Amino acid sequence: MTSKPSFRKKIPKFLSGIKSVIKSSTSANNLNFSETSFEQLETQLLLADVGVETTMWLLDKVRQKINPKNSENLNTYYLLQNVVCELLQQIEAPLLIDKKHQPYVVLVVGVNGAGKTTTIGKLASTLTQNDNSVLLAAGDTFRAGAVEQLTQWASITQTKIVAPSGNADPASVIFDALQSSLAQGVDVVLADTAGRLHTTSGLIEQLKKIKRVISRFDYSAPHETILVLDATQGQNALNQAKAFHEAIGISSLVVTKLDGTAKGGILLAIARELSLPVRFLATGENISDLHQFEAQVFANALFAKN
Ligand SMILES: Nc1nc2c(ncn2[C@@H]2O[C@H](COP(=O)(O)OP(=O)(O)O)[C@@H](O)[C@H]2O)c(=O)[nH]1
Ligand SMILES: [Mg+2]
Known part of the structure:
Protein backbone atom coordinates (compact mmCIF):
# COMPACT_ATOMS: atom_id res chain seq x y z
CA MET A 1 0.00 0.00 0.00
CA GLN A 90 12.86 -4.33 13.51
CA ILE A 91 9.38 -2.87 14.00
CA GLU A 92 7.87 -3.96 10.70
CA ALA A 93 5.15 -6.56 11.24
CA PRO A 94 1.78 -6.41 9.48
CA LEU A 95 -1.52 -6.90 11.27
CA LEU A 96 -2.56 -10.50 10.68
CA ILE A 97 -6.12 -11.54 11.44
CA ASP A 98 -6.12 -15.04 12.89
CA LYS A 99 -9.43 -16.55 11.80
CA LYS A 100 -9.14 -19.18 14.50
CA HIS A 101 -10.50 -16.47 16.79
CA GLN A 102 -13.99 -15.43 15.89
CA PRO A 103 -14.34 -12.61 16.36
CA TYR A 104 -10.74 -11.38 16.30
CA VAL A 105 -10.84 -8.54 18.83
CA VAL A 106 -8.85 -5.35 18.24
CA LEU A 107 -8.94 -2.76 21.02
CA VAL A 108 -7.85 0.74 20.03
CA VAL A 109 -6.50 3.11 22.69
CA GLY A 110 -4.68 6.42 22.91
CA VAL A 111 -4.91 10.01 24.08
CA ASN A 112 -7.63 12.39 22.94
CA GLY A 113 -7.32 13.49 19.34
CA ALA A 114 -4.56 11.03 18.43
CA GLY A 115 -6.70 9.68 15.59
CA LYS A 116 -8.24 6.53 17.08
CA THR A 117 -11.71 6.84 15.57
CA THR A 118 -10.41 7.93 12.17
CA THR A 119 -7.90 5.06 12.15
CA ILE A 120 -10.68 2.59 12.99
CA GLY A 121 -12.68 3.87 10.02
CA LYS A 122 -9.74 3.46 7.64
CA LEU A 123 -8.86 0.10 9.12
CA ALA A 124 -12.45 -1.12 8.64
CA SER A 125 -12.10 -0.23 4.98
CA THR A 126 -8.75 -2.06 4.63
CA LEU A 127 -10.01 -5.16 6.41
CA THR A 128 -13.25 -5.43 4.42
CA GLN A 129 -11.27 -5.08 1.20
CA ASN A 130 -9.31 -8.12 2.38
CA ASP A 131 -12.51 -10.16 2.79
CA ASN A 132 -13.00 -9.77 6.52
CA SER A 133 -16.40 -8.91 7.90
CA VAL A 134 -16.02 -6.12 10.45
CA LEU A 135 -18.09 -4.75 13.32
CA LEU A 136 -17.31 -1.48 15.07
CA ALA A 137 -17.87 -1.14 18.82
CA ALA A 138 -18.53 2.45 19.88
CA GLY A 139 -16.72 2.30 23.20
CA ASP A 140 -16.17 6.05 23.43
CA THR A 141 -19.20 6.98 25.48
CA PHE A 142 -17.33 9.91 26.99
CA ARG A 143 -16.89 12.52 24.27
CA ALA A 144 -19.97 14.14 22.74
CA GLY A 145 -20.17 13.28 19.07
CA ALA A 146 -17.85 10.27 19.28
CA VAL A 147 -20.60 7.73 18.58
CA GLU A 148 -21.88 9.77 15.59
CA GLN A 149 -18.35 10.00 14.21
CA LEU A 150 -17.94 6.22 14.35
CA THR A 151 -21.45 5.70 12.95
CA GLN A 152 -20.44 7.78 9.93
CA TRP A 153 -17.39 5.58 9.39
CA ALA A 154 -19.60 2.48 9.66
CA SER A 155 -21.81 3.92 6.97
CA ILE A 156 -18.89 4.90 4.68
CA THR A 157 -17.24 1.49 5.02
CA GLN A 158 -20.53 -0.43 5.09
CA THR A 159 -19.66 -2.17 8.31
CA LYS A 160 -21.89 -3.02 11.25
CA ILE A 161 -21.78 -1.01 14.45
CA VAL A 162 -22.87 -1.52 18.04
CA ALA A 163 -23.49 1.81 19.77
CA PRO A 164 -24.49 2.48 23.38
CA SER A 165 -28.12 2.78 24.31
CA GLY A 166 -28.88 5.12 27.20
CA ASN A 167 -26.06 5.50 29.69
CA ALA A 168 -24.32 2.23 28.96
CA ASP A 169 -20.72 2.16 30.10
CA PRO A 170 -17.96 1.44 27.55
CA ALA A 171 -17.21 -2.06 28.82
CA SER A 172 -20.81 -3.17 28.40
CA VAL A 173 -21.06 -1.63 24.90
CA ILE A 174 -17.97 -3.58 23.86
CA PHE A 175 -19.30 -6.76 25.50
CA ASP A 176 -22.58 -6.38 23.56
CA ALA A 177 -20.57 -5.90 20.37
CA LEU A 178 -18.65 -9.12 20.99
CA GLN A 179 -21.81 -11.14 21.61
CA SER A 180 -23.45 -9.67 18.55
CA SER A 181 -20.35 -10.47 16.44
CA LEU A 182 -20.30 -14.04 17.65
CA ALA A 183 -23.98 -14.46 16.81
CA GLN A 184 -23.48 -12.99 13.33
CA GLY A 185 -20.22 -14.73 12.51
CA VAL A 186 -18.29 -11.45 12.22
CA ASP A 187 -14.52 -11.85 11.67
CA VAL A 188 -13.12 -8.72 13.32
CA VAL A 189 -14.35 -6.36 16.04
CA LEU A 190 -12.70 -2.94 16.14
CA ALA A 191 -13.36 -1.41 19.56
CA ASP A 192 -13.09 2.36 19.93
CA THR A 193 -12.36 3.87 23.34
CA ALA A 194 -12.45 7.33 24.86
CA GLY A 195 -9.29 9.39 24.58
CA ARG A 196 -7.48 9.55 27.82
CA LEU A 197 -4.30 11.05 29.05
CA HIS A 198 -1.90 8.35 30.07
CA THR A 199 -1.61 10.27 33.33
CA THR A 200 -5.32 10.11 34.17
CA SER A 201 -5.56 7.14 36.48
CA GLY A 202 -9.39 6.95 36.55
CA LEU A 203 -9.49 6.58 32.80
CA ILE A 204 -6.68 4.04 32.77
CA GLU A 205 -8.69 2.04 35.32
CA GLN A 206 -11.62 2.13 32.90
CA LEU A 207 -9.40 0.72 30.16
CA LYS A 208 -8.28 -2.07 32.47
CA LYS A 209 -11.93 -2.86 33.14
CA ILE A 210 -12.63 -2.97 29.39
CA LYS A 211 -9.78 -5.44 28.95
CA ARG A 212 -11.07 -7.60 31.81
CA VAL A 213 -14.57 -7.67 30.37
CA ILE A 214 -13.24 -8.57 26.91
CA SER A 215 -11.19 -11.43 28.33
CA ARG A 216 -14.25 -12.71 30.17
CA PHE A 217 -15.87 -13.10 26.76
CA ASP A 218 -12.80 -14.81 25.29
CA TYR A 219 -9.82 -15.48 27.54
CA SER A 220 -7.41 -14.92 24.62
CA ALA A 221 -8.89 -11.50 23.77
CA PRO A 222 -8.22 -8.73 23.05
CA HIS A 223 -6.04 -10.31 20.39
CA GLU A 224 -4.53 -6.98 19.54
CA THR A 225 -4.36 -3.77 21.59
CA ILE A 226 -3.34 -0.96 19.28
CA LEU A 227 -2.01 2.31 20.64
CA VAL A 228 -2.59 5.21 18.26
CA LEU A 229 0.17 7.83 18.47
CA ASP A 230 0.09 11.30 16.96
CA ALA A 231 3.51 11.92 15.36
CA THR A 232 3.18 15.68 15.84
CA GLN A 233 3.53 15.03 19.59
CA GLY A 234 7.19 14.17 19.06
CA GLN A 235 9.01 12.83 22.09
CA ASN A 236 5.83 13.06 24.13
CA ALA A 237 4.40 10.28 21.96
CA LEU A 238 7.24 8.06 23.13
CA ASN A 239 6.39 8.80 26.76
CA GLN A 240 2.73 8.03 26.07
CA ALA A 241 3.66 4.69 24.57
CA LYS A 242 5.78 3.74 27.57
CA ALA A 243 3.04 4.75 30.03
CA PHE A 244 0.23 2.94 28.17
CA HIS A 245 2.35 -0.17 27.73
CA GLU A 246 3.17 -0.25 31.42
CA ALA A 247 -0.43 0.32 32.50
CA ILE A 248 -2.40 -1.96 30.19
CA GLY A 249 -0.03 -3.77 27.84
CA ILE A 250 0.08 -2.73 24.18
CA SER A 251 0.63 -5.12 21.28
CA SER A 252 1.26 -2.68 18.45
CA LEU A 253 1.25 0.92 17.27
CA VAL A 254 -0.31 3.03 14.56
CA VAL A 255 1.44 6.38 14.02
CA THR A 256 -0.81 9.12 12.63
CA LYS A 257 -0.45 12.66 11.24
CA LEU A 258 2.88 12.07 9.55
CA ASP A 259 1.56 14.47 6.88
CA GLY A 260 1.49 17.34 9.34
CA THR A 261 4.87 17.20 10.97
CA ALA A 262 8.54 17.81 10.48
CA LYS A 263 9.06 15.82 13.66
CA GLY A 264 8.28 12.38 12.28
CA GLY A 265 11.71 11.26 13.45
CA ILE A 266 9.86 9.98 16.48
CA LEU A 267 9.36 6.78 14.50
CA LEU A 268 13.10 6.14 14.70
CA ALA A 269 13.09 6.67 18.46
CA ILE A 270 10.11 4.34 18.77
CA ALA A 271 11.95 1.68 16.79
CA ARG A 272 15.05 1.87 18.95
CA GLU A 273 13.46 2.31 22.36
CA LEU A 274 10.30 0.19 22.21
CA SER A 275 10.00 -3.36 21.04
CA LEU A 276 6.51 -2.79 19.67
CA PRO A 277 5.60 -3.41 16.05
CA VAL A 278 4.20 -0.55 13.99
CA ARG A 279 1.29 -1.84 11.90
CA PHE A 280 0.24 1.26 9.96
CA LEU A 281 1.17 4.88 9.28
CA ALA A 282 -1.46 7.54 8.62
CA THR A 283 -0.81 10.55 6.41
CA GLY A 284 -4.17 12.31 6.36
CA GLU A 285 -7.85 12.25 7.21
CA ASN A 286 -9.10 10.34 4.19
CA ILE A 287 -9.90 6.68 3.92
CA SER A 288 -6.95 6.06 1.60
CA ASP A 289 -4.47 7.69 3.97
CA LEU A 290 -3.66 4.56 5.98
CA HIS A 291 -0.55 2.67 4.85
CA GLN A 292 0.72 -0.66 5.99
CA PHE A 293 4.11 0.01 7.54
CA GLU A 294 6.93 -1.25 5.36
CA ALA A 295 10.40 -0.23 6.52
CA GLN A 296 12.05 -0.20 3.11
CA VAL A 297 9.29 1.81 1.47
CA PHE A 298 9.23 4.29 4.32
CA ALA A 299 13.02 4.69 4.37
CA ASN A 300 12.96 5.24 0.60
CA ALA A 301 10.28 7.91 1.03
CA LEU A 302 12.31 9.66 3.73
CA PHE A 303 15.42 9.75 1.61
CA ALA A 304 13.81 10.39 -1.75
CA LYS A 305 15.85 13.00 -3.60
CA ASN A 306 12.80 14.96 -4.71
N1 LIG B 1 -3.68 15.43 9.13
C1 LIG B 1 -4.14 14.32 9.70
N2 LIG B 1 -5.23 14.39 10.50
C2 LIG B 1 -5.65 13.25 11.08
C3 LIG B 1 -5.00 12.00 10.88
N3 LIG B 1 -5.67 11.07 11.61
C4 LIG B 1 -6.69 11.71 12.23
N4 LIG B 1 -6.69 13.02 11.93
C5 LIG B 1 -7.61 14.08 12.41
O1 LIG B 1 -7.35 14.30 13.79
C6 LIG B 1 -8.54 14.66 14.48
C7 LIG B 1 -8.77 13.71 15.64
O2 LIG B 1 -9.02 12.41 15.13
P1 LIG B 1 -9.95 11.39 15.88
O3 LIG B 1 -9.96 10.14 15.08
O4 LIG B 1 -11.27 11.99 16.22
O5 LIG B 1 -9.10 11.18 17.23
P2 LIG B 1 -9.48 10.37 18.55
O6 LIG B 1 -9.89 11.38 19.57
O7 LIG B 1 -8.21 9.69 18.95
O8 LIG B 1 -10.56 9.40 18.20
C8 LIG B 1 -9.65 14.59 13.44
O9 LIG B 1 -9.90 15.89 12.97
C9 LIG B 1 -9.06 13.71 12.35
O10 LIG B 1 -9.63 13.96 11.09
C10 LIG B 1 -3.83 11.97 10.02
O11 LIG B 1 -3.17 10.95 9.79
N5 LIG B 1 -3.45 13.17 9.46
MG1 LIG C 1 -12.43 9.15 18.99
Whole structure:
Protein backbone atom coordinates (compact mmCIF):
# COMPACT_ATOMS: atom_id res chain seq x y z
CA MET A 1 0.00 0.00 0.00
CA THR A 2 2.82 2.39 0.82
CA SER A 3 4.06 2.25 -2.74
CA LYS A 4 1.34 4.74 -3.71
CA PRO A 5 2.99 7.91 -5.01
CA SER A 6 0.78 9.93 -2.64
CA PHE A 7 2.71 8.48 0.29
CA ARG A 8 5.93 10.18 -0.72
CA LYS A 9 4.23 13.46 -1.50
CA LYS A 10 2.56 13.54 1.88
CA ILE A 11 5.68 13.50 3.98
CA PRO A 12 7.66 16.27 2.28
CA LYS A 13 8.74 17.95 5.49
CA PHE A 14 9.92 14.82 7.21
CA LEU A 15 13.67 14.94 7.66
CA SER A 16 13.94 17.47 4.85
CA GLY A 17 16.66 19.25 6.82
CA ILE A 18 18.69 16.07 6.80
CA LYS A 19 18.39 15.81 3.06
CA SER A 20 19.73 19.32 2.59
CA VAL A 21 22.67 18.75 4.93
CA ILE A 22 23.60 15.57 3.16
CA LYS A 23 23.24 17.13 -0.27
CA SER A 24 25.37 20.13 0.60
CA SER A 25 27.98 18.17 2.52
CA THR A 26 28.70 15.32 0.22
CA SER A 27 31.29 16.26 -2.35
CA ALA A 28 31.05 15.19 -5.94
CA ASN A 29 32.97 12.00 -5.33
CA ASN A 30 31.36 11.52 -1.93
CA LEU A 31 34.67 11.17 -0.16
CA ASN A 32 34.68 14.05 2.28
CA PHE A 33 31.95 13.83 4.82
CA SER A 34 33.46 16.04 7.50
CA GLU A 35 32.99 16.26 11.24
CA THR A 36 31.17 19.56 10.68
CA SER A 37 28.73 17.74 8.48
CA PHE A 38 28.17 15.15 11.17
CA GLU A 39 27.40 17.97 13.60
CA GLN A 40 24.88 19.45 11.15
CA LEU A 41 23.34 16.06 10.68
CA GLU A 42 23.07 15.66 14.42
CA THR A 43 21.24 18.99 14.71
CA GLN A 44 18.82 18.02 11.94
CA LEU A 45 18.07 14.64 13.48
CA LEU A 46 17.38 16.33 16.82
CA LEU A 47 15.10 18.90 15.13
CA ALA A 48 13.18 16.04 13.53
CA ASP A 49 12.58 14.75 17.07
CA VAL A 50 14.64 11.62 16.69
CA GLY A 51 15.80 12.26 20.28
CA VAL A 52 19.31 12.54 21.71
CA GLU A 53 20.03 8.87 22.33
CA THR A 54 18.68 7.59 19.03
CA THR A 55 20.51 10.36 17.14
CA MET A 56 23.83 9.37 18.74
CA TRP A 57 23.08 5.73 18.07
CA LEU A 58 22.32 6.37 14.38
CA LEU A 59 25.42 8.48 13.81
CA ASP A 60 27.63 5.92 15.56
CA LYS A 61 26.27 3.24 13.25
CA VAL A 62 27.03 5.42 10.23
CA ARG A 63 30.60 6.02 11.44
CA GLN A 64 31.09 2.29 11.93
CA LYS A 65 29.98 1.66 8.38
CA ILE A 66 32.38 4.13 6.83
CA ASN A 67 35.13 2.07 5.34
CA PRO A 68 37.91 4.14 3.74
CA LYS A 69 39.09 1.12 1.75
CA ASN A 70 35.77 0.88 0.01
CA SER A 71 34.84 4.14 -1.67
CA GLU A 72 31.34 2.87 -2.42
CA ASN A 73 30.73 2.82 1.31
CA LEU A 74 31.54 6.48 1.71
CA ASN A 75 28.27 7.91 0.52
CA THR A 76 26.90 8.98 3.86
CA TYR A 77 23.49 9.61 2.40
CA TYR A 78 23.09 5.94 1.57
CA LEU A 79 24.81 4.78 4.74
CA LEU A 80 22.33 6.71 6.86
CA GLN A 81 19.47 5.43 4.74
CA ASN A 82 20.66 1.85 5.30
CA VAL A 83 21.04 2.33 9.03
CA VAL A 84 17.56 3.86 9.25
CA CYS A 85 16.08 1.07 7.18
CA GLU A 86 17.73 -1.65 9.28
CA LEU A 87 16.39 0.00 12.42
CA LEU A 88 12.87 0.34 11.04
CA GLN A 89 12.84 -3.27 9.87
CA GLN A 90 12.86 -4.33 13.51
CA ILE A 91 9.38 -2.87 14.00
CA GLU A 92 7.87 -3.96 10.70
CA ALA A 93 5.15 -6.56 11.24
CA PRO A 94 1.78 -6.41 9.48
CA LEU A 95 -1.52 -6.90 11.27
CA LEU A 96 -2.56 -10.50 10.68
CA ILE A 97 -6.12 -11.54 11.44
CA ASP A 98 -6.12 -15.04 12.89
CA LYS A 99 -9.43 -16.55 11.80
CA LYS A 100 -9.14 -19.18 14.50
CA HIS A 101 -10.50 -16.47 16.79
CA GLN A 102 -13.99 -15.43 15.89
CA PRO A 103 -14.34 -12.61 16.36
CA TYR A 104 -10.74 -11.38 16.30
CA VAL A 105 -10.84 -8.54 18.83
CA VAL A 106 -8.85 -5.35 18.24
CA LEU A 107 -8.94 -2.76 21.02
CA VAL A 108 -7.85 0.74 20.03
CA VAL A 109 -6.50 3.11 22.69
CA GLY A 110 -4.68 6.42 22.91
CA VAL A 111 -4.91 10.01 24.08
CA ASN A 112 -7.63 12.39 22.94
CA GLY A 113 -7.32 13.49 19.34
CA ALA A 114 -4.56 11.03 18.43
CA GLY A 115 -6.70 9.68 15.59
CA LYS A 116 -8.24 6.53 17.08
CA THR A 117 -11.71 6.84 15.57
CA THR A 118 -10.41 7.93 12.17
CA THR A 119 -7.90 5.06 12.15
CA ILE A 120 -10.68 2.59 12.99
CA GLY A 121 -12.68 3.87 10.02
CA LYS A 122 -9.74 3.46 7.64
CA LEU A 123 -8.86 0.10 9.12
CA ALA A 124 -12.45 -1.12 8.64
CA SER A 125 -12.10 -0.23 4.98
CA THR A 126 -8.75 -2.06 4.63
CA LEU A 127 -10.01 -5.16 6.41
CA THR A 128 -13.25 -5.43 4.42
CA GLN A 129 -11.27 -5.08 1.20
CA ASN A 130 -9.31 -8.12 2.38
CA ASP A 131 -12.51 -10.16 2.79
CA ASN A 132 -13.00 -9.77 6.52
CA SER A 133 -16.40 -8.91 7.90
CA VAL A 134 -16.02 -6.12 10.45
CA LEU A 135 -18.09 -4.75 13.32
CA LEU A 136 -17.31 -1.48 15.07
CA ALA A 137 -17.87 -1.14 18.82
CA ALA A 138 -18.53 2.45 19.88
CA GLY A 139 -16.72 2.30 23.20
CA ASP A 140 -16.17 6.05 23.43
CA THR A 141 -19.20 6.98 25.48
CA PHE A 142 -17.33 9.91 26.99
CA ARG A 143 -16.89 12.52 24.27
CA ALA A 144 -19.97 14.14 22.74
CA GLY A 145 -20.17 13.28 19.07
CA ALA A 146 -17.85 10.27 19.28
CA VAL A 147 -20.60 7.73 18.58
CA GLU A 148 -21.88 9.77 15.59
CA GLN A 149 -18.35 10.00 14.21
CA LEU A 150 -17.94 6.22 14.35
CA THR A 151 -21.45 5.70 12.95
CA GLN A 152 -20.44 7.78 9.93
CA TRP A 153 -17.39 5.58 9.39
CA ALA A 154 -19.60 2.48 9.66
CA SER A 155 -21.81 3.92 6.97
CA ILE A 156 -18.89 4.90 4.68
CA THR A 157 -17.24 1.49 5.02
CA GLN A 158 -20.53 -0.43 5.09
CA THR A 159 -19.66 -2.17 8.31
CA LYS A 160 -21.89 -3.02 11.25
CA ILE A 161 -21.78 -1.01 14.45
CA VAL A 162 -22.87 -1.52 18.04
CA ALA A 163 -23.49 1.81 19.77
CA PRO A 164 -24.49 2.48 23.38
CA SER A 165 -28.12 2.78 24.31
CA GLY A 166 -28.88 5.12 27.20
CA ASN A 167 -26.06 5.50 29.69
CA ALA A 168 -24.32 2.23 28.96
CA ASP A 169 -20.72 2.16 30.10
CA PRO A 170 -17.96 1.44 27.55
CA ALA A 171 -17.21 -2.06 28.82
CA SER A 172 -20.81 -3.17 28.40
CA VAL A 173 -21.06 -1.63 24.90
CA ILE A 174 -17.97 -3.58 23.86
CA PHE A 175 -19.30 -6.76 25.50
CA ASP A 176 -22.58 -6.38 23.56
CA ALA A 177 -20.57 -5.90 20.37
CA LEU A 178 -18.65 -9.12 20.99
CA GLN A 179 -21.81 -11.14 21.61
CA SER A 180 -23.45 -9.67 18.55
CA SER A 181 -20.35 -10.47 16.44
CA LEU A 182 -20.30 -14.04 17.65
CA ALA A 183 -23.98 -14.46 16.81
CA GLN A 184 -23.48 -12.99 13.33
CA GLY A 185 -20.22 -14.73 12.51
CA VAL A 186 -18.29 -11.45 12.22
CA ASP A 187 -14.52 -11.85 11.67
CA VAL A 188 -13.12 -8.72 13.32
CA VAL A 189 -14.35 -6.36 16.04
CA LEU A 190 -12.70 -2.94 16.14
CA ALA A 191 -13.36 -1.41 19.56
CA ASP A 192 -13.09 2.36 19.93
CA THR A 193 -12.36 3.87 23.34
CA ALA A 194 -12.45 7.33 24.86
CA GLY A 195 -9.29 9.39 24.58
CA ARG A 196 -7.48 9.55 27.82
CA LEU A 197 -4.30 11.05 29.05
CA HIS A 198 -1.90 8.35 30.07
CA THR A 199 -1.61 10.27 33.33
CA THR A 200 -5.32 10.11 34.17
CA SER A 201 -5.56 7.14 36.48
CA GLY A 202 -9.39 6.95 36.55
CA LEU A 203 -9.49 6.58 32.80
CA ILE A 204 -6.68 4.04 32.77
CA GLU A 205 -8.69 2.04 35.32
CA GLN A 206 -11.62 2.13 32.90
CA LEU A 207 -9.40 0.72 30.16
CA LYS A 208 -8.28 -2.07 32.47
CA LYS A 209 -11.93 -2.86 33.14
CA ILE A 210 -12.63 -2.97 29.39
CA LYS A 211 -9.78 -5.44 28.95
CA ARG A 212 -11.07 -7.60 31.81
CA VAL A 213 -14.57 -7.67 30.37
CA ILE A 214 -13.24 -8.57 26.91
CA SER A 215 -11.19 -11.43 28.33
CA ARG A 216 -14.25 -12.71 30.17
CA PHE A 217 -15.87 -13.10 26.76
CA ASP A 218 -12.80 -14.81 25.29
CA TYR A 219 -9.82 -15.48 27.54
CA SER A 220 -7.41 -14.92 24.62
CA ALA A 221 -8.89 -11.50 23.77
CA PRO A 222 -8.22 -8.73 23.05
CA HIS A 223 -6.04 -10.31 20.39
CA GLU A 224 -4.53 -6.98 19.54
CA THR A 225 -4.36 -3.77 21.59
CA ILE A 226 -3.34 -0.96 19.28
CA LEU A 227 -2.01 2.31 20.64
CA VAL A 228 -2.59 5.21 18.26
CA LEU A 229 0.17 7.83 18.47
CA ASP A 230 0.09 11.30 16.96
CA ALA A 231 3.51 11.92 15.36
CA THR A 232 3.18 15.68 15.84
CA GLN A 233 3.53 15.03 19.59
CA GLY A 234 7.19 14.17 19.06
CA GLN A 235 9.01 12.83 22.09
CA ASN A 236 5.83 13.06 24.13
CA ALA A 237 4.40 10.28 21.96
CA LEU A 238 7.24 8.06 23.13
CA ASN A 239 6.39 8.80 26.76
CA GLN A 240 2.73 8.03 26.07
CA ALA A 241 3.66 4.69 24.57
CA LYS A 242 5.78 3.74 27.57
CA ALA A 243 3.04 4.75 30.03
CA PHE A 244 0.23 2.94 28.17
CA HIS A 245 2.35 -0.17 27.73
CA GLU A 246 3.17 -0.25 31.42
CA ALA A 247 -0.43 0.32 32.50
CA ILE A 248 -2.40 -1.96 30.19
CA GLY A 249 -0.03 -3.77 27.84
CA ILE A 250 0.08 -2.73 24.18
CA SER A 251 0.63 -5.12 21.28
CA SER A 252 1.26 -2.68 18.45
CA LEU A 253 1.25 0.92 17.27
CA VAL A 254 -0.31 3.03 14.56
CA VAL A 255 1.44 6.38 14.02
CA THR A 256 -0.81 9.12 12.63
CA LYS A 257 -0.45 12.66 11.24
CA LEU A 258 2.88 12.07 9.55
CA ASP A 259 1.56 14.47 6.88
CA GLY A 260 1.49 17.34 9.34
CA THR A 261 4.87 17.20 10.97
CA ALA A 262 8.54 17.81 10.48
CA LYS A 263 9.06 15.82 13.66
CA GLY A 264 8.28 12.38 12.28
CA GLY A 265 11.71 11.26 13.45
CA ILE A 266 9.86 9.98 16.48
CA LEU A 267 9.36 6.78 14.50
CA LEU A 268 13.10 6.14 14.70
CA ALA A 269 13.09 6.67 18.46
CA ILE A 270 10.11 4.34 18.77
CA ALA A 271 11.95 1.68 16.79
CA ARG A 272 15.05 1.87 18.95
CA GLU A 273 13.46 2.31 22.36
CA LEU A 274 10.30 0.19 22.21
CA SER A 275 10.00 -3.36 21.04
CA LEU A 276 6.51 -2.79 19.67
CA PRO A 277 5.60 -3.41 16.05
CA VAL A 278 4.20 -0.55 13.99
CA ARG A 279 1.29 -1.84 11.90
CA PHE A 280 0.24 1.26 9.96
CA LEU A 281 1.17 4.88 9.28
CA ALA A 282 -1.46 7.54 8.62
CA THR A 283 -0.81 10.55 6.41
CA GLY A 284 -4.17 12.31 6.36
CA GLU A 285 -7.85 12.25 7.21
CA ASN A 286 -9.10 10.34 4.19
CA ILE A 287 -9.90 6.68 3.92
CA SER A 288 -6.95 6.06 1.60
CA ASP A 289 -4.47 7.69 3.97
CA LEU A 290 -3.66 4.56 5.98
CA HIS A 291 -0.55 2.67 4.85
CA GLN A 292 0.72 -0.66 5.99
CA PHE A 293 4.11 0.01 7.54
CA GLU A 294 6.93 -1.25 5.36
CA ALA A 295 10.40 -0.23 6.52
CA GLN A 296 12.05 -0.20 3.11
CA VAL A 297 9.29 1.81 1.47
CA PHE A 298 9.23 4.29 4.32
CA ALA A 299 13.02 4.69 4.37
CA ASN A 300 12.96 5.24 0.60
CA ALA A 301 10.28 7.91 1.03
CA LEU A 302 12.31 9.66 3.73
CA PHE A 303 15.42 9.75 1.61
CA ALA A 304 13.81 10.39 -1.75
CA LYS A 305 15.85 13.00 -3.60
CA ASN A 306 12.80 14.96 -4.71
N1 LIG B 1 -3.68 15.43 9.13
C1 LIG B 1 -4.14 14.32 9.70
N2 LIG B 1 -5.23 14.39 10.50
C2 LIG B 1 -5.65 13.25 11.08
C3 LIG B 1 -5.00 12.00 10.88
N3 LIG B 1 -5.67 11.07 11.61
C4 LIG B 1 -6.69 11.71 12.23
N4 LIG B 1 -6.69 13.02 11.93
C5 LIG B 1 -7.61 14.08 12.41
O1 LIG B 1 -7.35 14.30 13.79
C6 LIG B 1 -8.54 14.66 14.48
C7 LIG B 1 -8.77 13.71 15.64
O2 LIG B 1 -9.02 12.41 15.13
P1 LIG B 1 -9.95 11.39 15.88
O3 LIG B 1 -9.96 10.14 15.08
O4 LIG B 1 -11.27 11.99 16.22
O5 LIG B 1 -9.10 11.18 17.23
P2 LIG B 1 -9.48 10.37 18.55
O6 LIG B 1 -9.89 11.38 19.57
O7 LIG B 1 -8.21 9.69 18.95
O8 LIG B 1 -10.56 9.40 18.20
C8 LIG B 1 -9.65 14.59 13.44
O9 LIG B 1 -9.90 15.89 12.97
C9 LIG B 1 -9.06 13.71 12.35
O10 LIG B 1 -9.63 13.96 11.09
C10 LIG B 1 -3.83 11.97 10.02
O11 LIG B 1 -3.17 10.95 9.79
N5 LIG B 1 -3.45 13.17 9.46
MG1 LIG C 1 -12.43 9.15 18.99
